[in-house]
Amino acid sequence: MNPPTFLCPDCxxxxxxLxxxxxxxxxxxxNGIAILLPRDKKYASVVSIASFYDDFYSGQEGVWEDQGRTPQFIRYFADLVLSHAPNSVFEVGCGEGRVLAALSAPTKSGADLSWRACEKAEKSSNAKCFVATCERLPLPDASYDAVLSIGVMEHFIDDLEATREIARILKDQGRYVFLIHTRLTTAQKLLQKFREYLFPRPRLIALSKWIFKKLTRPSAQPIQRGYTIATATACVESAGLRIERIIRQNDAPRGILIGPHVVIFETSKS
Ligand SMILES: [Zn+2]
Known part of the structure; x- marks a missing residue:
């Protein structure tokens, strides 16, 4: 792995x-993980969000497995990223590095707000990882062939600035592949849990694990906004990226995307 050249996130x-x-x-x-958070007051809140995720990642493994990150999903998503044989890939919000580990590319790196997550991701994926916020990436212009993010856009403090940063670090013709969870009403949320755990396949052990986790680790993640496909499209296009394909549940092989609210965008810098 080639370590990335780090820039000051602000300048x-x-x-x-450093x-x-x-x-x-x-x-x-x-522990060898560079902490490259901006000094800009606009992003002062990322420090407390980062410590939320440090707590979140310490003491539990496989954090996202009950959120549809099955091995089949990870393989499917990794293959979308690899479809244009990128030499360099960067994941925003890499978590424990499960997707980075599934990506074969000569240069891999990942950023997360949690240094604990970065530490785990480096061990599991052989990628270079560091702490950064997407609105102020400490990376040079036009330095990656592919960028990916999964369930991260909803957490951006300034989604347009963050997506512009992704466009900036992409090479020409580079691709940004990302997944979002679109907004659900309460009725749709209940229906979604029913489908995940009860019908057509009752998964009572998984359901009891989910309830136990909700009760013992009530992790209200700091979500900034909910999207529709239209609002996410508008943001990405304003940042200068072109939508190539939108993949909804019925477009993917059966069982890969856990519900109609999960949407994958394939975009490129043209
Ligand atoms: Zn500086």
């Missing part, structure tokens, strides 16, 4: 030993 100047020669900021690292 976009190359760091020297020091910014332009603004004078010094960035730290924890």
């Amino acid at each position: 976009k100047v190359s760091l020297v030993d 020091n910014c020669p332009s603004c004078g900021a010094t960035y730290e690292s924890k």
Whole structure:
């Protein structure tokens, strides 16, 4: 793996030993994971969100497995990313690195708000990982062939700025493949849980695990906004990316996407 050249997230100047020669900021690292969060007050809240995710990832493994991240889903999503044989891939919100591990590319990197997640992701995927927020990526322009994110766009503080950053770090013709969970009404949420756990296949052990987790680890993730396909499309197009394909539940092989609210976008920088 080639370690990425890190830039100051605010000034976009190359760091020297994690020091910014332009603004004078010094960035730290924890257990070898560089913490490259912006100093800009607009993103002051990411520090507390990051500590939420550090707690979230410490002491539990396979955090997302009950959210549809099955091995079949990971293989399907990884193959979408690999369809144009990218040399370099970058995952925004890489979590424990399950998807990075499934990607074969000479250069792989990932960012997450949690350094604990990054540490796990490096071990499991052989990717270089670091702490960053997507609105201020510490990466050079036009440096990746493919960028991916899964269930991350809903968490962006400024979704247009974050998506513009993704467009910036993509090479020309580079692709951004991402998954979002579109907004559901309460009735649709109940119907979704019914379909996931009771009908047509009753999964009572999985259901009791889900209820137990809800009761013992009530993890209200800091979600910033809900999308429809139209609002997500508008954001991506405003950031200068072109939609190539939108994949809904019925477009994917059976059982890959857990509900009609899960949507994958394949986009490119043209
Ligand atoms: Zn700087």
